[in-house]
Amino acid sequence: MAAAGDGPWLDDAAGRLVRPFTVSNGRTRPTVALDLMSQVMATGATPLGYLGPEHAQALERCSVPVAVAEVAAHLKLPVAVTKVLLADLVDCGALTTKPPVFHHNPTDRALLEAVLDGLRRQL
Incomplete structure (x- = not known):
């Protein structure tokens, strides 16, 4: 059954009734280089043309700087689809983006081993 206010596009048992690739019009590659930790933020400019829900x-989620991965989780969409949506918003001037800032070496062996150990404990 659809939850109140969700409309016909959600179903508790089946989940999202619209396939993710239809949200991005079948596009799988964003026009802007984004990774999971890239920060996006609304510029305040009104996007021209039709944008989907x-x-x-x-855009609402990006009123403060937020990571691409966080936007994807909030929208409950695959990251690839979210990147295409965010790239559309960057292209029309509604969003700005900046690469992630690392205060440490992201390929540090000790850090990667700590992450791996944490993942193993979860399984």
């Missing part, structure tokens, strides 16, 4: 939801 997912674009509007993403």
Whole structure:
């Protein structure tokens, strides 16, 4: 059954009734280089042209700097689809992006081993 206010596009048992690739019009590659930790933020500019409801939801989420992965989780969409949506918003000037800032070496062996150990404990 659809939850109140969700409309016909969600079903508790089946989940999202619209396939993710339809949200991005079948596109799988963003026009802007984004990774999971890239920060995106709304510029305040009004996007021109039609944007889908997912674009509007993403734009609302980006009122403060937020990581691409966090936007994807909030929208409950695959990261690849979210990157395409966010790239659309960057292309129309509604979002700005900056690469992640690492205060340490992201390929540090000790850090990677700590992450691996944490993942093993979860399993």
